[in-house]
Amino acid sequence: xxxMPFFRTRxxxxxxxxxxxxxxxxxYPTGITQERHLPHPAPALPDEGRTQPPVLLLxxxxxxxSVFVLLRxxxxxxxxxxxxxxxxxxxxxxxxxxxxxxxxxxxxxCARTGHRRVDIVGHSIGGLIARYYVQRLGGDARVRTVIxxxxxxxxxxxxxxxxxxxxxxxxxxxxxxxxxxxxxAPHCRTRFVAFWSExxxxxxxxxxxxxxxxxxxxxxxxxxxxxxxxxxxxxxxxAGIREALASVETAEANEAAEGTEPVISVA
Numbered sequence: 001x002x003x004m005p006f007f008r009t010r011x012x013x014x015x016x017x018x019x020x021x022x023x024x025x026x027x028y029p030t031g032i033t034q035e036r037h038l039p040h041p042a043p044a045l046p047d048e049g050r051t052q053p054p055v056l057l058l059x060x061x062x063x064x065x066s067v068f069v070l071l072r073x074x075x076x077x078x079x080x081x082x083x084x085x086x087x088x089x090x091x092x093x094x095x096x097x098x099x100x101x102x103x104x105x106x107x108x109x110c111a112r113t114g115h116r117r118v119d120i121v122g123h124s125i126g127g128l129i130a131r132y133y134v135q136r137l138g139g140d141a142r143v144r145t146v147i148x149x150x151x152x153x154x155x156x157x158x159x160x161x162x163x164x165x166x167x168x169x170x171x172x173x174x175x176x177x178x179x180x181x182x183x184x185a186p187h188c189r190t191r192f193v194a195f196w197s198e199x200x201x202x203x204x205x206x207x208x209x210x211x212x213x214x215x216x217x218x219x220x221x222x223x224x225x226x227x228x229x230x231x232x233x234x235x236x237x238x239a240g241i242r243e244a245l246a247s248v249e250t251a252e253a254n255e256a257a258e259g260t261e262p263v264i265s266v267a
Contacts, residue, residue: 052249053115053144054082056106060124060150061167062090067123070233071241078242082113088129093166095125095177099133106133106142117144119245123232124202125171127151128181131192135181135216140189145248147193147241149231150200153211154178157204173208185215192218193244195237202228219244 055075057068065085075083086105088098106118120130120143127148133139134146155173163169170177196209203209211218221244226234 052080052245054084054109054113054118055080055245056102056109056118056120057083057085058102058120058122058126058129059085059087060126063123067232068121071121071238074238075242082109082115084109095129095132095167095170096136098129099137099139102129102133103137103139106139110142117142119143119145119147119248121147121149121241122151123149124151124228125167127194128153128171131181132177134190135185135188143190145191145193145245147195147244148209148211149195149237150197150203150209150228151194152203152208153181153194153213154208156202156208158202182213185213188216190217191248192216193221193240194218195221195223195231195240197223197226197231199225200228200231 057065057072059065059067064087068085072083072085086102088101092098109118110116122128122130127146128151130139130143130146131148131151131153134143152171155175155178156171157173163172169175172178192211194209194211196203196206198206200206200209210220221240223231223234223237223240226237231237
């Protein structure tokens with residue numbers, strides 16, 4: 001009898017996943033082109049605006065920026081001045097190349113907004129691109145916070161089912177890229193928050209969406225009953241993202257005032 005609640009939860013999450021997929025297929029054409037919402041040249045921002053860096057949104061595999069329509073709208077409604085999404089090409093065959101593209105895009109966003117740093121929210125492989133940029137390409141100098149949604153930080157065993165694509169092969173637990181990210185990352189300045197769910201059927205095992213690295217300042221947030229596709233549109237996840245960003249800002253303010261190392265707490 002104890003199995004019944006599990007199957008009901010799994011059935012419900014699968015039904016939501018199908019509904020999200022249907023809605024996303026309708027929105028997909030609207031996100032094919034690259035977003036162009038950044039002002040240029042850089043505006044003169046008020047001092048209070050400096051406490052909230054731009055937020056960059058990175059989509060997952062075979063997807064585009066349309067997956068973040070609701071999240072982007074919510075962040076803007078709650079006071080974020082610059083929320084932009086990056087499309088990487090569906091022809092991208094190397095996560096490292098996508099991380100190089102992210103490096104250039106972050107530099108452009110900083111130049112156009114006058115901010116020194118950005119926050120990044122990445123869904124699925126988008127989170128891994130952001131992490132590679134931070135850990136391996138010196139992106140911790142530019143990125144204050146990386147928030148990942150259903151990202152295979154330790155690789156996923158579902159990847160071999162689609163291993164014909166070289167980018168997917170990099171997601172295997174035994175890949176060279178996953179080994180790179182497991183290596184030392186001393187003095188990394190970026191904070192990480194990883195959202196994961198036991199209902200995420202793309203993460204095998206589901207715990208791979210957690211960050212467990214001795215050199216990284218990371219918080220892992222469990223979201224019950226939310227499937228992989230639903231993570232970017234789920235209300236609890238959206239609220240958690242806003243809370244995570246606010247927690248970092250509070251911690252930095254305390255750090256500046258007290259000269260102590262902050263502790264980030266995300267419920």
